[in-house]
Amino acid sequence: MSFWTRALRHKSFVAGGVLVALLVAMALLSFVWTPHPATEIDVPNKLQPPSMKHWLGTDSLGRDIVSQLIVGARASIAVGLIAVGIGIVAGVALGLLAAARRGWVEEAVMRLADFGLAFPALLTAIMLAAIYGPGLLTSIVAIGIFNIPEFARITRASANSVWSREFVLAARACGKGALRITMEHVLPNIASVLVVQATIRFAIAILAEAGLSYLGLGTQPPTPSWGRMLGEGQSMMYQAPMLAVWPGLAIVLSVLGLNLMGDGLRDLLDPKLARQR
Amino acid sequence: MFSAIIGRPHLPRGPAIALFLLRRFATFVLTLAVASVVVFAVLDVLPGNVAQVMLGESATPQAVAALEKKLGLDRPTPERYAAWIQGLFTLQPGNSHAYDTPITELVAERLVVTVPLALLAMALTVVLALAAGLYAASHHNRAGDLGVMAASQLGIAIPSFWFGILLVMLFAVKLPWFPSGGFPGWTEDEGGGLWDGLQALVLPAVALAVVQAAILARFVRSAVLEVLREDFVRTARAKGLSRRAVLWGHVLRNAMVPVVTVIGLQFAGLVTGTVVIENVFSLPGLGRLIFQAISNRDLPLVQAMVMLLAATVIVINFVVDVLYALIDPRLKMAER
Numbered sequence: 001m002s003f004w005t006r007a008l009r010h011k012s013f014v015a016g017g018v019l020v021a022l023l024v025a026m027a028l029l030s031f032v033w034t035p036h037p038a039t040e041i042d043v044p045n046k047l048q049p050p051s052m053k054h055w056l057g058t059d060s061l062g063r064d065i066v067s068q069l070i071v072g073a074r075a076s077i078a079v080g081l082i083a084v085g086i087g088i089v090a091g092v093a094l095g096l097l098a099a100a101r102r103g104w105v106e107e108a109v110m111r112l113a114d115f116g117l118a119f120p121a122l123l124t125a126i127m128l129a130a131i132y133g134p135g136l137l138t139s140i141v142a143i144g145i146f147n148i149p150e151f152a153r154i155t156r157a158s159a160n161s162v163w164s165r166e167f168v169l170a171a172r173a174c175g176k177g178a179l180r181i182t183m184e185h186v187l188p189n190i191a192s193v194l195v196v197q198a199t200i201r202f203a204i205a206i207l208a209e210a211g212l213s214y215l216g217l218g219t220q221p222p223t224p225s226w227g228r229m230l231g232e233g234q235s236m237m238y239q240a241p242m243l244a245v246w247p248g249l250a251i252v253l254s255v256l257g258l259n260l261m262g263d264g265l266r267d268l269l270d271p272k273l274a275r276q277r
Numbered sequence: 278m279f280s281a282i283i284g285r286p287h288l289p290r291g292p293a294i295a296l297f298l299l300r301r302f303a304t305f306v307l308t309l310a311v312a313s314v315v316v317f318a319v320l321d322v323l324p325g326n327v328a329q330v331m332l333g334e335s336a337t338p339q340a341v342a343a344l345e346k347k348l349g350l351d352r353p354t355p356e357r358y359a360a361w362i363q364g365l366f367t368l369q370p371g372n373s374h375a376y377d378t379p380i381t382e383l384v385a386e387r388l389v390v391t392v393p394l395a396l397l398a399m400a401l402t403v404v405l406a407l408a409a410g411l412y413a414a415s416h417h418n419r420a421g422d423l424g425v426m427a428a429s430q431l432g433i434a435i436p437s438f439w440f441g442i443l444l445v446m447l448f449a450v451k452l453p454w455f456p457s458g459g460f461p462g463w464t465e466d467e468g469g470g471l472w473d474g475l476q477a478l479v480l481p482a483v484a485l486a487v488v489q490a491a492i493l494a495r496f497v498r499s500a501v502l503e504v505l506r507e508d509f510v511r512t513a514r515a516k517g518l519s520r521r522a523v524l525w526g527h528v529l530r531n532a533m534v535p536v537v538t539v540i541g542l543q544f545a546g547l548v549t550g551t552v553v554i555e556n557v558f559s560l561p562g563l564g565r566l567i568f569q570a571i572s573n574r575d576l577p578l579v580q581a582m583v584m585l586l587a588a589t590v591i592v593i594n595f596v597v598d599v600l601y602a603l604i605d606p607r608l609k610m611a612e613r
Contacts, residue, residue: 111308117594118594119312127320131320203434214553215553230438230442251436253434256434
């Protein structure tokens with residue numbers, strides 16, 4: 001059975017895939033169309049309830065909620081993609097190096113990964129914001145750095161098991177060097193593990209971005225972001241409680257979609273791992 | 278690492294554990310040292326002129342020079358680092374720039390909110406996760422199990438700060454059962470009391486705990502399922518013990534070994550979780566202080582607090598590793 005046939009029969013993968021597709025579609029749509037300009041202030045029409053004109057109403061400055069939600073998807077995706085990208089590039093390189101070299105190099109990489117645990121994204125973001133001020137870049141760098149040890153750890157563990165396989169021994173007997181074996185044999189064999197991990201880290205990055213934006217360390221006004229919308233909604237909790245509900249729902253659905261897709265991918269790409277769960 | 282040492286045939290278990298603990302302690306000290314260098318480098322060396330950063334672009338050269346002198350920026354970097362470390366060890370990391378009060382005093386004031394909050398949240402997490410995980414495992418593949426797993430999948434996706442906002446809307450705005458934020462203090466002199474203080478921490482602790490419990494419940498469930506398959510469980514049942522007695526007497530104890538590690542890691546996560554949730558509920562804890570410090574550009578305070586939080590995480594990770602080694606000496610540490 002082909003991958004796609006199996007995938008379409010996997011309930012959580014399909015459910016997750018639909019949610020993720022919606023998220024991506026929203027972000028892409030925001031470049032060409034939103035019901036209203038997302039940052040357009042219209043104070044006379046502030047805190048409007050849902051209507052035909054404003055499907056989910058307006059916020060305290062009269063900005064259209066739906067438009068802000070659609071544009072807000074961009075920040076989530078951008079931070080997720082870049083932060084996971086940073087984690088993959090640096091973390092996978094370190095993990096592959098550790099597995100190929102073993103000995104003190106491996107020990108050093110692993111201690112570095114342990115060390116990374118002591119600096120959750122929030123702490124890095126706090127340090128960066130204290131010096132350079134808050135912003136989208138601060139949150140991307142902080143979440144990206146946080147991803148590196150995770151990818152290094154998982155890459156090293158998976159790569160080590162590939163290195164102990166017989167076909168790698170055969171490749172070494174043929175005189176292939178460590179770099180060539182890593183690129184030709186190790187990397188393709190751990191790709192599925194990395195894809196699963198990337199999906200899950202993407203979800204975590206979206207949560208982290210929302211948290212940092214909520215705290216004012218991430219995306220800055222007037223750029224819409226779900227985390228900041230929540231913060232603004234909270235201050236209007238008595239007048240318009242739903243303002244703090246919509247962005248939260250958008251975050252939950254996106255993260256849920258990515259997690260379900262990650263679980264599905266794990267079952268589909270790595271049956272051995274799925275059995276162990 | 279541990280299995281390698283334990284596996285050495287010439288080393289009896291006692292010395293092997295001692296050797297492991299010694300090595301783990303060495304890494305712990307090294308990690309703390311590196312963390313301190315990173316925090317110092319990022320917040321003291323990297324910005325260039327710290328005094329300029331703190332006072333902003335519009336500050337006069339005289340004001341900048343005065344602050345440079347006050348902060349001792351004219352001294353060489355290694356000397357400043359040594360002085361900072363000495364200050365941390367002697368619990369005198371200097372004064373906050375914005376408040377002009379000793380940092381230790383400011384932090385101590387806030388810890389009476391943050392520490393109880395984190396402990397309350399952790400206790401709630403463990404209770405909720407054990408209940409849900411055990412229930413799911415004992416109803417494996419039935420409706421109850423599926424329900425718990427679906428709820429936990431949803432729980433993992435919910436940001437704790439949003440859950441906090443929802444709790445406020447429901448249990449403080451709609452139903453006025455709890456305060457919507459703020460902290461009255463632990464004593465009557467401050468205008469609060471033990472009960473009032475606890476009441477102010479309930480919603481924030483629940484917001485933190487429900488999300489963490491969603492993650493932990495999955496570990497509890499799979500650990501319990503794993504143990505349920507063991508031979509000794511079958512033996513215990515064959516002996517005539519009831520399902521319930523086996524579950525509580527035999528299974529839970531054995532399943533707790535892996536669960537304890539996850540709890541430790543989650544506690545480290547709660548340290549940063551409280552920073553966020555304190556801002557949702559306007560609680561005057563460390564989380565609020567750190568944000569006030571950022572907006573005041575109070576770098577000495579930010580530096581001390583980031584170090585405190587990072588050190589807390591490092592200490593918790595160390596304690597968890599040591600506990601784990603002591604509880605289960607067969608453990609495979611190669612995967613770390």
